[in-house]
Amino acid sequence: LDYNEILWEVAQTVEPQRGSGKVANYIPALAEVDPMNFGMAVVTRAGDRFTTGRADRPFSLQSVTKVISLTMALESIGESFWKRSGREPSGDPFNSLVQLEHENGIPRNPLINAGALISTDVLVSRYGRDGAVEAILQFAQELADGEPVRIDPRVAASERETGFRNAAVANFMRSFGNLHNPPDDVLHVYFHQCALEMSCQGLARAMLYLANGGVDPITGRRIVSERRARRINAIMLTCGHYDASGDFAFHVGLPGKSGVGGGIVAIAPGQLSVAVWSPGLSPQGNSLVGTMALEKFASLTGLSVF
Amino acid sequence: LDYNEILWEVAQTVEPQRGSGKVANYIPALAEVDPMNFGMAVVTRAGDRFTTGRADRPFSLQSVTKVISLTMALESIGESFWKRSGREPSGDPFNSLVQLEHENGIPRNPLINAGALISTDVLVSRYGRDGAVEAILQFAQELADGEPVRIDPRVAASERETGFRNAAVANFMRSFGNLHNPPDDVLHVYFHQCALEMSCQGLARAMLYLANGGVDPITGRRIVSERRARRINAIMLTCGHYDASGDFAFHVGLPGKSGVGGGIVAIAPGQLSVAVWSPGLSPQGNSLVGTMALEKFASLTGLSVF
């Protein structure tokens, strides 16, 4: 497969749609991003890299970071994590409290906000409030292997100012005893985690371990066990796009995780990781053009797991 | 009607049940209360007072205060209050978030926690954070007409420490734009309001205006218009006991409001107000023996509105 050509064709295909969708506007730093941005990067298991568009422009990872904190939380407390979070698709929007109430404060899965707050809480228990922010940043930097990674303090501050829904979720889980630290501490870390920034290149590079059975194929470093890598992929496939997860599986057929910054990372197990960025969102909060691009990519490469 | 004899018979009837139910244990100050306590007081429109048991012992009013803050909120912003709260029974427990999510942050009625937080928010907008606490205390004291009224700071502090569910509700409504002040400020006032203490005598005296078309029959002071008094009574009847409101109407047949401190106040429009206190609660959070006492009282007096 000639990935340069494939990415070129993908870019051509989505070009007429570029700019469509609705840019997240709940915080200024996201609202100001030009919707015409589009970038995409592939990193293969062999370490080859291919890009198109603004693949080196950093963007706000937002919920894409839920895969990073899940990985860290699983490494911290192992399978006992699953006593505090399910791993079923939620069938609900990303920030619903209904399911939490019906199921005693146990979130459906770690890729919705409630579940990601559990991951964060695990990290606060381990590293403390400020230590957890530092640990997440450092882990992301290690994964990115030299690609730039930073936390935008302005974004973190904005998240905090508008994050009443997340504060509701955190307090609600705390009321069920499923948050072990003060909600404000967990939210502090969570908002900083959401404010992580990478480019498509960095993101695809960082997630490569999930395409290679848990081992970073370039550094040779084992990040997670093979079994855990497969399981994280499974959760991304069933839960990675909120209440459009089934649709993403249907159209793209790859494990993936989206964020309201317009980024999506997807994994072709055994082959490659691919990241795309386009800020306009679907009503479910997933990158509209990014999803199209990945659908075209999966179709051209035949990399769907199905 | 000889109310002394009636109260005596009521007390006799509930005596075998005294102490039953489960005392609220989420905060120490409530958990320590002796479940054997029982008191009851009637104040008629003519100003006559009748009591039985520990009718002069102050207890934590808790949700009974929702009627007080509703009255104040309605006087502050009038009927526009109903843009921010419904007046339908919720069919849900007192602290459910499900309905809030389905109805965009508009609580079903002002006598569940969410709705009472709206009342409180209105008062914070008007009086400021500390001013609102002061205003509520002062209004309660005026209504009580010399009967002791105080806020127990230990209770308020405990409510705050354990009030994660209320914090969730406040943040959730704020996320929908239906809270105008910072959740922490509104919660501060709300927790102090819940910590109001009166005796049965004081409570029955304070609520007498609702039995007299909005005018305090003893002082002659108009508290609310006749129409508003009727409407507050209507809301108490349909919504005053959470998801046991229908049952209270069925068994007692009077507008009433309960609190987890074990108090209930009920209104016989045109006749009297009656307050009862017994700390043991039903699974729905209403005083078990207090409800029995009011059922017997309504049966002996024929005062049911139906």
Added chain:
Amino acid sequence: LDYNEILWEVAQTVEPQRGSGKVANYIPALAEVDPMNFGMAVVTRAGDRFTTGRADRPFSLQSVTKVISLTMALESIGESFWKRSGREPSGDPFNSLVQLEHENGIPRNPLINAGALISTDVLVSRYGRDGAVEAILQFAQELADGEPVRIDPRVAASERETGFRNAAVANFMRSFGNLHNPPDDVLHVYFHQCALEMSCQGLARAMLYLANGGVDPITGRRIVSERRARRINAIMLTCGHYDASGDFAFHVGLPGKSGVGGGIVAIAPGQLSVAVWSPGLSPQGNSLVGTMALEKFASLTGLSVF
């Protein structure tokens, strides 16, 4: 009180709104009714009758009959009825299945469709399928004391043809074991019951026993015990208007029951019963002008129970 004058003033007040609201259109027999119809009738405990508008024109009672079948079911099996139905406001539309699923097939109250199907099922168990239709008709005729009462077979047939939601509810409750007879039999009786027709005069006359402690004040016949009459009134007040029950209590302040045929009956305990008919409905399925008329009536007479 001069009820002739009061009814005249009520009619004047609603005149500009006459015809507003949306006539039920799910079956032809209802859809064809002229929305400009308006009638109202009062029958006092003393037997005096007052009317305005088309108070002698029969209309389809629809859900108003739920009070009749509840009365019959309670007389059949007594308080054990409450093992099969709650008596709490539902907080949901009249035909919701959500609550049934969450509460194992036990309807919230007997005045929503699900609960009324329980009443009907009780009658099928007692009288058989055809016998139950006959028994309901006969009981309604006795209550109406000579005023015309009939079942419109065309309406019953139409209900059946379009009654998929009710069929869903009946089958659903049967799946929980809370329906004892074949769903088709229960639905047959239910659809015939809904097709009962009376005029405002007949309806107000028929329900008079609820305004007089369970005894028909004109014939002297005891229909239900005083206690049961009060309780039926309590249920009407808290549950009689679906998810607008709180609003009806707030604005009118009388126990009442509405039907999609545009009729409402209301009870002023100890005083009178009043029926109104105007086919245009509110979004919640209650007569729009009928509710206005009752609000004005309650305001002019001061008969609100609050």
Added chain:
Amino acid sequence: LDYNEILWEVAQTVEPQRGSGKVANYIPALAEVDPMNFGMAVVTRAGDRFTTGRADRPFSLQSVTKVISLTMALESIGESFWKRSGREPSGDPFNSLVQLEHENGIPRNPLINAGALISTDVLVSRYGRDGAVEAILQFAQELADGEPVRIDPRVAASERETGFRNAAVANFMRSFGNLHNPPDDVLHVYFHQCALEMSCQGLARAMLYLANGGVDPITGRRIVSERRARRINAIMLTCGHYDASGDFAFHVGLPGKSGVGGGIVAIAPGQLSVAVWSPGLSPQGNSLVGTMALEKFASLTGLSVF
């Protein structure tokens, strides 16, 4: 890979658990099945077959047939099918009505009961009531390529007698206009479809087209397009095990569909199809030992798509 050895090891692994779980008992024909039964069959794309246990014993396919009727419905009306059903995991039990009410009668996906009734309805529209039963049987027989396939009329009759929940679902969707035929006709076909019987051998053989891009690799016959085959697999992975779909993806990592008869079929795209049968069920209604067997199988073969 030596599949004989692998199946032998799988059988050894689950042997201590054989008989665990709870056999479906809502109809006699299922309740009578010996819980100690266990069978498993693999058919590879090359046409090689491997079995262990009672792989040739026919069992009731039940919900496994939802994949067959979905395939037929998609071939009948193409992508317009997705106007009448979603393709998102439901997050609810297989027979919930809650989601249907909140989403206007559109089922979440075609592998829960509600969605499968839509598939059936499509076939009734095309073939008529009796023709649809015949068409489903014939299609299943073609897929099974000589392996025995029959409909057990006793099971179909039992399903009908106890199928009140399904009748509720069908009537409910009809009330939203999302069922085009009389509920009784659709239910007739649905209950016969559920009563289809095959052995593990037959089932694995029949589903082989999904492991080979839509073409039966043995007969060379194209059943569905490659794209549709992938998409059906995607839906099986995200939705094939009700509210344990995420767990199946997590543990097994293969598209699969279970039935309350204790059967599960799973697809390793590009490789093979595998069927397992063990009647004891998990609380979610999926074969307990069957799921364990598939987890072991996936682990030994490394065939997880992740």
